[in-house]
Amino acid sequence: MENDRLRIRTNQTSRHWAEVDIAAEDETGGIGADETARHLSQAVRSANLVVLSGLGTSLCVKRGDDRLAPTMWQLLQRVKEAFARLDAIEPMHDRRSRWSTFTAASNVAEEEENLEHVLSRAKLATELATEPVRLLQERLLAVAEEVIRETVDFLAPDVSLHTHANFLRRIARRPARKARVRIYTTNYDRCFEAAAGREGFIVVDGFAFGSEPQFNPDQFNYDVVRRDTEERTDYVENLFHLLKLHGSIDWELDEGSGKVIKREGTRKPLLVYPRSTKYEMAFSQPYVDMMAAFQASLRTPATTLVVIGFGFNDKHIAEPIMAAVRSNLSFNLVVVDPTLEVRCRADGGANPYLQSFARLVDDGDGRIALVEGTFEDIVPLIPDVVSQTEIERHYERMRNIAPNAQDRR
Known part of the structure; x- marks a missing residue:
C-alpha cells in the first residue's frame, strides 16, 4: 500500500x-x-x-529514521543476539550454542521464527524437564525475558x-x-x-x-x-x-x-x-x-x-x-x-x-x-x-x- x-x-x-x-x-x-x-x-x-x-x-x-518499537521478529533476533553474546563470553560445555540448546530442549526447530511459540514451549520445558535441563531452561528463559523488558522500554524525553x-x-x-x-x-x-x-x-x-x-x-x-x-x-x-x-x-x-x-x-x-x-x-x-x-x-x-x-x-x-x-x-x-x-x-x-x-x-x-x-x-x-x-x-x-x-x- x-x-x-x-x-x-x-x-x-x-x-x-x-x-x-x-x-x-x-x-x-x-x-x-x-x-x-x-x-x-x-x-x-x-x-x-x-x-x-x-x-x-x-x-x-x-x-x-530509526523505528524504536520492536516487532516480534526483531525481539526474536535480539534474544538470539543476547544468547550469542553469552556464548562468546562463556561457551557451553558441549560447545553447542545456547540458542540451539534452548530450542532443542523446548522441542522446536532451531530455525523457528515464532517467538511466542518458542517461549511457550520453553516455559513448558521448565515444568516437565529433568533438573539439569530445567535449571538451564529457566536461566535462558530469564535472559529472553530480560531482553524483551529492555527492548520495549524505548521511550525517552x-x-x-x-x-x-x-x-x-x-x-x-x-x-x-x-x-x-x-x-x-x-x-x-x-x-x-x-x-x-x-x-x-x-x-x-x-x-x-x-x-x-x-x-x-x-x-x-x-x-x-x-x-x-x-x-x-x-x-x-x-x-x-x-x-x-x-x-x-x-x-x-x-x-x-x-x-x-x-x-x-x-x-x-x-x-x-x-x-x-x-x-x-x-x-x-x-x-x-x-x-x-x-x-x-x-x-x-x-x-x-x-x-x-x-x-x-x-x-x-x-x-x-x-x-x-x-x-x-x-x-x-x-x-x-x-x-x-x-x-x-x-x-x-x-x-x-x-x-x-x-x-x-x-x-x-x-x-x-x-x-x-x-x-x-x-x-x-x-x-x-x-x-x-x-x-x-x-x-x-x-x-x-x-x-x-x-x-x-
Missing part, C-alpha cells in the same frame, strides 16, 4: 476495497473517502467510544510522540454528557501516558494518587471535577481512561504486600510475556479487572470500538469482540490495520476473526468498517469535533517558549 493512500471496505463498497486518497478533498475522494469520514465521525460522536490499541500504534515512534498526541486531541476531548474515552492497549510501553503528559491530558489508569501509586480498580469508577468559588462543579476537560491489558514497564508487584505499584525504572516489571500461557495470566490480578472492564465496555449499548494495530491473534481479547458483534446490535466496529486485505482472505494465512468481519461486511452489516492503513494514516482523518480548550492553548504557548520545543513533541 502506498504511504499516501489507504483503503476501506464496508457494506457500501460493493464487496471491494475502496481507495481513499488522503490528499484529496472530501468531495473528490469518492466512496472510499465518504465511508471513511462517515465511520470515523460516527465513532467520535458515539455515546461510548472505546479504543483497542496494539503494536501498530507504537511502530510510528522513531528517533530520526527527546522522542517525538506527535501522532499519539494528535490522536488524543481528536478522541479524548469529549463533551461532559458523553462517557470518557477508554483506551485499552496490549502494549507495554508508556507512549500514551507520555503523550498525555506533554499535552496536558489527565490519565485515569487504575492507580491511586500518591507518592507510590497502588493499583485499585475502583479508580475507573471515579472522575475529576472542578469546583469554583460559588460551589458549582463541572467535569475537567481532556481526561481519558487507559487500561493496559498485558501490563506495563512501570508496574511492579510488591511481594510483601501483594499489591501492584507503579515504579518508574523498575527491573521487575509486571508483564504478560508473549507465550501461550498469557491467556491464563490475563485472568490473574491485576489483569482480570481490566479484562472485566473491557468485556463490560463491549456490552454497553451505543458503543463504538476502534481497533488500531491489533492483529486479533490473542483469543482472550478477540473472542469478547466477536461476542459483541454477535449480540450487541448497537455495537459498531472500526478495524484499522495495514495488512487487512491479506488477513481477510479465505486462505491458510488469514485470521479467522478478520475473515468473519469481512463476510459480515459483504453480507450487508453496516456496523463494521475495515480500514487498511496505519496509525499515522488514520489519525489525521479523525474529525476534531471539539474546539481547543484553554488548557491546551496554555500548554501550546508554554511549548513554544521552551528550548527545543519541537524536538520533544
Whole structure:
C-alpha cells in the first residue's frame, strides 16, 4: 500500500476495497473517502467510544529514521543476539550454542521464527524437564525475558510522540454528557501516558494518587471535577481512561504486600510475556479487572470500538469482540490495520476473526468498517469535533517558549 493512500471496505463498497486518497478533498475522494469520514465521525460522536490499541500504534515512534518499537521478529533476533553474546563470553560445555540448546530442549526447530511459540514451549520445558535441563531452561528463559523488558522500554524525553498526541486531541476531548474515552492497549510501553503528559491530558489508569501509586480498580469508577468559588462543579476537560491489558514497564508487584505499584525504572516489571500461557495470566490480578472492564465496555449499548494495530491473534481479547458483534446490535466496529486485505482472505494465512468481519461486511452489516492503513494514516482523518480548550492553548504557548520545543513533541 502506498504511504499516501489507504483503503476501506464496508457494506457500501460493493464487496471491494475502496481507495481513499488522503490528499484529496472530501468531495473528490469518492466512496472510499465518504465511508471513511462517515465511520470515523460516527465513532467520535458515539455515546461510548472505546479504543483497542496494539503494536501498530507504537511502530510510528522513531528517533530520526530509526523505528524504536520492536516487532516480534526483531525481539526474536535480539534474544538470539543476547544468547550469542553469552556464548562468546562463556561457551557451553558441549560447545553447542545456547540458542540451539534452548530450542532443542523446548522441542522446536532451531530455525523457528515464532517467538511466542518458542517461549511457550520453553516455559513448558521448565515444568516437565529433568533438573539439569530445567535449571538451564529457566536461566535462558530469564535472559529472553530480560531482553524483551529492555527492548520495549524505548521511550525517552527527546522522542517525538506527535501522532499519539494528535490522536488524543481528536478522541479524548469529549463533551461532559458523553462517557470518557477508554483506551485499552496490549502494549507495554508508556507512549500514551507520555503523550498525555506533554499535552496536558489527565490519565485515569487504575492507580491511586500518591507518592507510590497502588493499583485499585475502583479508580475507573471515579472522575475529576472542578469546583469554583460559588460551589458549582463541572467535569475537567481532556481526561481519558487507559487500561493496559498485558501490563506495563512501570508496574511492579510488591511481594510483601501483594499489591501492584507503579515504579518508574523498575527491573521487575509486571508483564504478560508473549507465550501461550498469557491467556491464563490475563485472568490473574491485576489483569482480570481490566479484562472485566473491557468485556463490560463491549456490552454497553451505543458503543463504538476502534481497533488500531491489533492483529486479533490473542483469543482472550478477540473472542469478547466477536461476542459483541454477535449480540450487541448497537455495537459498531472500526478495524484499522495495514495488512487487512491479506488477513481477510479465505486462505491458510488469514485470521479467522478478520475473515468473519469481512463476510459480515459483504453480507450487508453496516456496523463494521475495515480500514487498511496505519496509525499515522488514520489519525489525521479523525474529525476534531471539539474546539481547543484553554488548557491546551496554555500548554501550546508554554511549548513554544521552551528550548527545543519541537524536538520533544
